[in-house]
Amino acid sequence: MFIGCFNYVNLSFSRLLRQIRTLHIECLLGATRRHICWQLFADTFLMVIAAFLLSVLLMNDLMAAFNATVAAKLSFAYLFSGQVFPVLLLFVVVFSVIPAQYMSRKIRTLSESSYRSFFTGRKKQRIVATLVTLQFVISMCLLSAFMVIRSQMGLIEQEGSRYKGIIELGMDDSVLPVHSPLQMWAEEIRRTDGVEHVAFSRSGLYPMSVAVPRQEGTDKDLLMLELYENGMDFLSIYHLELLDAGQTTGMLAHIPVPVVVNEAFVRYLVPTDEAPTGQPVSKYVSGMDMDGTIVGVVKDFKKYSLTDNVSPMRMLLRDTPQQDYTTLTIKIDEKFRTAAIRCLRELWEKRYPDIPFEYKEPYRILMSSNQEVADFSRLLLMYASISLFLTLFGLFGITYYAIRQRIREIGIRKIHGASFRQILWLVNRPFIRYIGIAFVLTVPVVCYAMEGWLQQFAYRVHPEIIHFLFPLLFTVGITLFTVCLNSYRAARNNPVDSIKQE
Template structure:
């Protein structure tokens, strides 16, 4: 019997090639998109959970109350980790962790820039990163020791075993001895480093970190398995009170814990408290994946129903000869499972085919986990679930038909069945409308980010690490650069012009409330900083070598002037870090951080540092020859360091990489959802045309035009699409409004967005239905009425 059912199912699929192909294509596309999303979500959820003790790992966070505002981040004092181990019996291990830095590592004639950090001695005890050489206890104990990755060991020493005990020169200065070799970090590890230096070396290099009033590095702790996290959190809250001497009525810091397993997905804070993060993208794509599967399943139902008239007589004959309803249901569900099996096989092939493109788009290194039973269990569940979902309605419907009505030709579909099918169409196009509106709004916001006047020009702006002879002989280097063709201006800065996270409360002025702690961002720059960045002065001037007193003078932005209370700040006194000076320039506000954040008060001082970045503006159209000249000069003056540069506009693009990826995925999935929904609409149009074949024939005999017949068949479907537009519009507005709240500077959602999305939905629906309607309208009425 099963063999007979299989034969009948196969013959039916072959006989209806077009409908079978549409069914398989719709299911395959829905499954392909859902599998790709599943792999992406799986990777996102695994970040922070790859360590043996992930459940016990926590990040120490600060909630800083200052100037009537609350800000949360993970910048902590440099001495915090050691103190926590002493004061908290629940803490098994604790380690500080610095920001990522690029250093030139030299062994013999190999000098390559690598990325690394400083970490506390407990780091390898806390994070179960396999060591290929050395021990966790000794890896980060020595101030002159360095732990390197397998990749670096193979680059410099051929094997991890050969690396142990060997020396590496850092930035052509100090030599460090390899104390351990660790396995390369997984691609999805939240931290990116290829070497680690000891915390003792970090405190020696940055003595300001031994002051409890300063923060910057991160702190991680590993709690005992039986530790009460809530109690630890409560005790931790006021830990800095008494240690940080800046505490007062208007300034204080509360510490709190954040689980390592939550840090990646829940990283956005508003007014000091958790406000989402990447989890929102995970949830969004999970919903999209489910909807795509549902739309694909709905299409199967619609197409199967559309062909039910063709199968009705078959069902009637089978029932007359004694076929039970359960057997008929098994027959149709079996056909659905067979179709779904084809779709699953095609989907797996498409996932394999599109994986490189998807990885490039999402900056992932995903692969089909064919060696994991869980993956095959999910695939099996997907096959059975989609097969049963897609085949259930046709099976129940067709198996319930009365043979007498079917064989007499009086088969009609009731109001309930029609309402159900119309509801599915509304559901499909509601989702499509949501995706269209979302795609348009995301595109608008990304375009706004690209076109936003940042207060400076990021085009033709290049950064070069200030290191070695470039740092020691900066005045000479600057003069050499300014003499080169194609270079417009040169300056230096102690940080990144796109990301300024350095803040201080050590700013005073006449009339300031002595109890008020007000936070200011600050930056150290060279001469011509405003000129090179193309900043605009409201008042005053830039730093100039013609004024020797500029070493104690300051530039401020409008936000700082407003917070200080100076209406005409130029010439007014300002004391920064205890160093008195005057304000010589008032700059128009410019964005020195992400557009996710509002512009904060900023103080700029003249740099006396020998680190940071050279900032070079080239003449428009002269960037390539200017780079060649730059490289030649760097190789001449700084031969022991490889020439490295980056474009500020490229860095700016990378800042909004997550939003760009979401925008691209939204476009792809919106297009796919609309396409799959149109397959369902095509099926319903075919169903309606078959149901009304004789009616169309009669109308044509009575003189109806082709246009009137097309309008007749299209009108009902377009009404459903209009209903979907009405339902989707307020939902889309609310969802996208919530997404835009993550930006301090954002576009307004205009009414034309919904008008455009509605027009596109109606146009696509009309074109889809018109194809089938036109085909029915052009049919010879003699063929449809000859049985009469």
């Protein structure tokens, strides 16, 4: 909205210069201020209403894409409802009345020569420079914010890559003993086309938790400790990385009940500078009887929103599936995903016809927990694209009128030996300066705003130079291209013809 208003004001300077001659003649022939006001209102109103009608056609075509981008259910009829249409109509009227009132009041006291000196001199240049710079600031802020949010989204997608193609199939304790052991079920699944790997566990990726006191904390300072029980293949299927895989592998053969913990366990429950490897779990979990000796530490992995800290974890490792194992973690080749799930459904319905086939997808759970970030990213991309297009349209109009006003100057410069490149630089130099000023203003604004937004995440990125450099280079590139479209012909024209035309 701001960029549209800035464009409107900038282009009005050049547009009204053409009208002022006609308006002065009408005043000399007896036109009153009221007549001038109505004429200007009708002229502006027709332009704005034409733009509004064209925008309605555009909205009709893009409504579906907009709803898909922002996950909304906006209908075309809503735009013409009592809630919205009066606001749109008021906007059209205001944009028509204000310029008409202002120009009709100024027209009697402002001659063409005074208009030229007042609105085409340094004051007009400062106004145009300020408005164009603010347009660049808005566009570059949106682009830089989008880059930061995309980096945060990339962090989420990087964590989610470990879960792609994995489903968890859980079975009720009361069902398995009646029918067949979990191992037989797994053998049938392994023979299914598209299934790459199957792992056993007691509860899959989402286990039960117990409350335990924090290290050096009070009894009321509790943490939720997640209790896993599975085999080593569970670590490989989820790409859970051990901090010292060699040491852990060597200890597995000698420890009767091996346990691995995560970094959060060490951070919250193990005293500083103490190595937990080789120590019993019960040493760090007071008040609870937990078997097992710690043989290794895995890196933290995120299952839910990155706004939450990872909970400490105790993972009990078994060589073979136990009787209380009720969950199969299945890795499926994405190329055969549909066919593989259909085969799994058929196997399930054949074995358990009275129980609905249900499974969990850790990747979808993680992404849905961070859905707001993805929506925000798409929304900012849409706003940044719109603002950039509006800025470029405004630049095209501004440079078009500016070059027409300077056509004689350009011709004289060419006569005195100015080259084609020098003419292009003459036209582009002010806009490069505007972009430079806008960049200096953009960096602190985006850093402050995005650091505040990123504070909600326990695991987050930070604004970096690339988040600002890419929008800067992109803005410079398309600005130079836009300005050169207008200045190329003027720079190539015969200077004699340019002077004669002027």
